[in-house]
Each structure stands twice: as C-alpha cells, then as structure tokens.
Amino acid sequence: MSEPLKRMEYTKHILDNGLTIIVHTDKSSPMVAMNILYNVGARDEDPKLTGFAHLFEHLMFGGSVNIPDFDMPLQMAGGENNAFTNNDYTNYYLTLPAQNLETAFWLESDRMLELAFSEESLAVQKKVVIEEYRQRYLNQPYGDAWLLLRALAYSAHPYRWPTIGMEIRHIEDATLSAVKTFFFSHYAPNNAILTLAGDIEPDQAIQLSEKWFGPIPSRLVPLRNLPGEPKQLSPRYQEKKGNVPGPAVYLAWHMGDRLSRNYYQNDLLSDVLSSGMSARLFLNLVKDKKLFSDIDAYITGDRDPGLFVISGRLADQVDPTEGMKAVGQELLNLIEEPVKPRELEKVLNRMESNLLFNNMNIVNKAMNLGYYQWLGNPARLSQELGIYRSVTAQELQSAAAGLFSEENCSRLVYLSNDGK
C-alpha cells in the first residue's frame, strides 16, 4: 500500500560568500517563512564553557550592528519568530506576510553581519537562561535525568553535555569577549543555510539574498575536530535520588550516525517498540504486565553517532530491576524473532503519515529543506520514505543484535528520596 511522497520542488543557489539558499514556492499561503540554520551547536563548545551556543542564540535577539532590537521591527511587519539550539546546529525561523518580506532580509542579514555585543544584554540573558535552566531541568520531577544520562553514556564526545549546559556556573562565567569570538568563528555566510518557503519566487528570493546577504564577508570557520566516542566496553550504571513521586529508569545504547543505514534501522526499531498505542512496550509492559505507568523508546537523531533510549516510569510498587528485566526480554524478542510483515508495514505506514503531516506548513517546509541541505542534500527529504521502506525485517533483527548488548548499555535509575 505504499506510494512515494511526492517530490518537493526547490531551487538551490550559492552566493559568492558561501551562503547556501534554498527556495520552495507555495502559493497556497499568503505568507513567507524564512529559516536560517547555522552549523554550530553545543558539540562545538569548550568543555569548560558549555551551554554557550544556546546562550548565544538568546543574544541574537539583543540587537545587531545597525538595528537596536530584532523583535520590534519584525512585529511591525506582522511577523513572528523563534529559534532553537541543539547539540548539532542552531536554527532561527520567522514568518511574515509576503508583502513585507524585505524586512526579514534586512533583519536577518544585519545580525549575520555583526551583533551589537552589549554587556547589558549579556547580563540579562545570562539570568534568563539560568531561569530557563531551573524551570526546565531543576524544578521538574526527573528534570535533570537527561543531564545525568548524557554524562553517563558519553565519556569523550561533546554530546556528553546538554545544550542548556553542564552546569549553571558555565553560563555565569560567559564573557563578552568569548561571545565575540564565538560569533566571528561560527556565524558566517559560509557556515549557514538560508531557506525560504511560501508566497515567493526563486528569482525574487535570490535577488533579495544577493542584495542583503551578498555584502557579508566570508569568515574563517575553524575545522570541526571533535573527539570520537570510544567504543563502550562494559555496562554503566548510576542511581540518583531526588524529589520524585516514584522510580523511573533511563536506558541508553550507542548507535550509528544520522547518515548511516543503522540510523534508519534503529528509528524503525524504536517505532516497533513504542510508536503508538499498539506498540510493544505499551501493550506488553504497561497494559499487560502493568510494570510501567508510561514507557517510551526513541533515538536522539544526532549527526554524530547518537543514542537509542528507552525511558519509563514504573507503576506503583514495582521494583526498577523487575521493570528493566521485562524491557530486556522485549529486546531479546527483537533479536530472536524477525518483526512480522504486518507489524513492519504498520510502522512504515505511520512513518509515511508522519513525514507527510510534518511537512504541511511553510515553516516546516522551510525548516525541513534547510535541515536536509545541512545533512548534504535537500532532495533527501523526498527520499527518506524510500530508505525506510527498503529496510527489511532481517536487517532489523541484526541491528537489534548489534545494538542491545549488555556492554553497550548505560542505565540510570531515578529513585525518590524516601527510597520508594
């Protein structure tokens, strides 16, 4: 019952200064989405100054060399924007009515040209990010689990810290001179991808890009030379007590990088385990055995070799060891028995729907095209489903056997302070 997603049309152009431009025309919208992906993330940080890429994202809204405030003029033009930072890259996106498109070029090109670098903005954004750190990671039950899990699973690769930073002190320690250095070594036209989608023609987009981004000089971007993660040779275990209502477990295994076939195999394996209400972990461990109140399996999806993670909160009165043992049995089943044709077809059909539904509005289209260009080729967006559909049940079985070994596993067990 498969049919390939229809090919998404786009035009690609590279300016002399190295800025890559992708344009997708969608006349069904009266708006334009502009997405800029900078090829810098938390993995590019100094281990003594983690959280910097994300803090920097905040500073990108504190004014640029010619424009004192980013948001106000954009609001004046009827626009809205946001941004996110992950371990691999930093992504800025905005939408505005098509007739005010030039305002987006004016704003984004000025902050690529040069930031305002104000001490005041740095001081305030450090406080804001520290409150974000507290709100999202410290003031939520299990909120710091990912901080701990990364540090447990990685020993060398910078994925060992989260984008928010390893500790609050690193954010407090950030200086304006470090901000400047970071900007000029990573925020460069030759280190960015500009994508436009919506009511815009390729010619118009390229002409406006030449006008506004063309004069920005190329910059010397240091070659990325990250420490590889050595192969994990023995199981890792950590117990954490905290103010939580009951125990939870986080299990992680090292897997392949984003462009490897192993990525697609593991993505499908995680779907077999936990995509939807008929997936194995939910049916068997939540509903049938009643060991977990919720449980999820997912891959981190990082550019460099990432993690396959299973995390779940135990049902009332269930011991974490018993829960983990049952998870182990589910993994053994994946190794010993091939996934049945109907089950594989189900996860592939869900994948097809997900790919389609996640590419329906102009913001997602712009973001997706930028992401796949960053991976190497925007056309890959239309090829993804084909790659997933080419994965066989036998491949899944051997991927599971390669992945779920005892020595490749890190286990974090979160317990409540009162020992329950």
Add this chain to the structure above:
Amino acid sequence: MNRKNIPEIRTVEKLNLIHPEKMQLSNGIPLVVIDAGTEPVCRIDFVFEAGSRYQDKLFQASLTNQMIPEGIPGLTGGEIAEQFEFYGSFFNVSADRDEADLTIHTLEKYLEPVLVLTRKVLLEAIFPEEELEIIKANRIQSMKVDEQRVESQARKHFNQAAFGASHPYGVIGEAVDVSLIRSQDLSDFHRTAYGPRNCRILATGPNRATYIPLLEKFFGSGWDEAGNQGGLAFSDVPPVNPVGKREIRVPMDSAVQTAFRIGCPLFGRKHPDFQDLTIANTILGGYFGSRLMSNIRENKGYTYGISSHVAALRDTGFFVIGTTVGADVWEDAIVECNREMTMLGEQTIPESELIRVKNYLIGQLQRSIDGPFQLADQYRPLWMNNLDFKYLSDFMLRVNHITSAEIRILSRKYFQPEFMITVAAGPIES
C-alpha cells in the same frame, strides 16, 4: 542600501478567509466542511458537549473520553489501536471543561476503512473494567508528578479561587476521586453524552467529494438504533462563585522556583468587550514584545517567560497572568505585574507601540488561518459557540480601528490589581 531603517511596511487590508460550508447529515448531525489544503489528507473532528462541566462524578468525562477506544465487542484496545495505526492514521481523544472530542487524521486513501472502525469504536465502546483499572492507576501516577510541579499547583489553585471550589471549572480532583470511578459510570456517561443529537462533525481536507458521502454513509443513519439516544438536557454552567480569598500561597519546600498566577473570572467571547480586551491583553502580555515580557524577562531577567491571556469558556471566561520566576524575586515580580496593569489604565500607549501591536495581530490572524488544519482549529471553537468566521473579520476591523484612548479606558476597567486573585506556589510560606 540602507541598513539603518526598516524597509517600507505594507499593512494587510483583508483576510483570505475560506468560509466553511454548513450542512447536515440525514439524521440531523450538523456537519461543517472546510474544503482546503493541497495534500491528500483529511481530518475529521467529532465534537460532543461532553466536557467535565456535564459530569456527575469527578473525572467521569475525561475517563469516558479516554476509554472510548479501549475496547468494543470482539476487539481489545490494543487491537483497535493496531488497526488505526496500520493505516498510518492518528486517532486522538481529548476532553476539556466544555467539550470532548474524537479526532482522526488520515491519508485520504484510507479514509473509508478508518471511518468504518471509528463508527464501531464510537458506538460500541464497552469500557472494560481491566483496561479502566490500568488507565486509572496511570492517571494517578501522573497526578503525583503534577503535584510536584509548581506550575500545575498554581494553575489548579487559581482555577479554584476564581470559579469556586465546587464549580465545575474550579473543582480540584484528587487521586481518590479517580479511584472511585467504575466502568458503569463511563457507560452511563457515554450513553447520554455521545449520541448523535449531541454531536457535531467538522471535516477538513481538499476533496469534499470523497469524505462527505462517507460521513453520510457511516454517521448519517443507524446511530440512534444502536442504543445511543443522546440529547441530554444539559444545564447551564452554574454562576461563578469565587472563593473570596485573594492571596493564596501554596508552599512547596523543595521547589527551586516560584510559579504565580494573577487574574480574575471574566466573560465569554460574546461579551461586547471581549475582542477589545484581547487587543489590550496583547499589549500587556500576549506576545513576545509585550509589556510584561519586556519588563520581567528582557529587562530584569527574572524569568524564562511570562504571558497573560483572556481565555474564553462557554458563557464565561477569565483573565490570567502566568509565569515561573526565581524563588528570591517572586514578590517583586508580582509588584511589577500589578504596576504594568495599572500603567496601561493610566497612561495612553505610544502610537508607535499601538501600530506595532496592530500589525503583529493582523499577521497573527493571517498565520492562524494559513493551512487547512489551522482553519479548522480557528473555526471549531467559534462554531461550538454558535459563531463563525465573521467573528474573525470583526476582530480584524476592531484591530484596525481601536484607539489608544479606548485601550486605556478598557484597561482601567479590567486590569485592576485590587480585583485580582494572586496564587503563588513554590518555596514560600503559607
């Protein structure tokens, strides 16, 4: 090239509204069709007047809704889910205070088998006791997590204070209330609330010729005979009865931040001031450039985010400011919120700020209807309140015409700190 000045801004004069078509299935179920989109997908919303305000027992409405896909004669919940998922379809249920719904998103090519299954699930749900026990246990577990979140505590206690401890919008449910629910409670509620006379269908997608006949075929007849008589004589929502206490403190010793809410009960969408107040609220705390964001986040760095809302419920509504701030600055942050409210009522806002907010709001309106599912999201709450997209064009007119003087007068009337209820949850004293 001029990098110093903003390129010329052109304001949008008119919204590109696709007006949904209203019709009826032959058994009288109201159907609205939004014929829009470019992809071969569709979304069908089955909406029922079956939110928590209609329940006899706490959690009856939300558990009924959640349990509908958990079993029919011959199929377990897992088997039902497997069938929807095999078609790559998304079957979701949700219940809030006024309404409850079943929503499906599917590739058009699988619509027929998906609707066959949807009909069975909707009409023949049996609420198995064993599945219910699992869902109850898991609900109680997630309530325990919520109990340790300052944001949840502030929200719950604010609703209680604003609407009254026994009002359906204000009551706080406890784990024990969940444990008391029996399968029979859910069957009873299902029988009365999920019948055809209490149902509306909203269909969205580019090929109406495909889905209208299928909806007629599977939902236009044979439903009443299936035993669901439907058509409850639902009572009006009782009068709002605030608790009376205006300063509420929820001590949570181990928290590292304090969440607070400042607000009061107000009115629903049909109140003559609702649209204008929405505009005034945008200035106060309704967008990233708002007074509250500029002051509390961008100037003082007290918080990651702060916002305010004018929220509509059926026949009523409320105003609220909400944020989570550093534990040492929460009192100052509340003082600043009150100051911002007062200031909007005392000082006329600068013309440049008013123009910016107007342009931003018009952009938001455009964004909110950009795409078939966005249209459906906007239309549904209007329709459930017997309004339509004229409401959005009226709002556009108000945005274009409202003056700074009108905003000052309105703010003075509604943003009065002395009328507000303030709830703080965090490492504080009671």
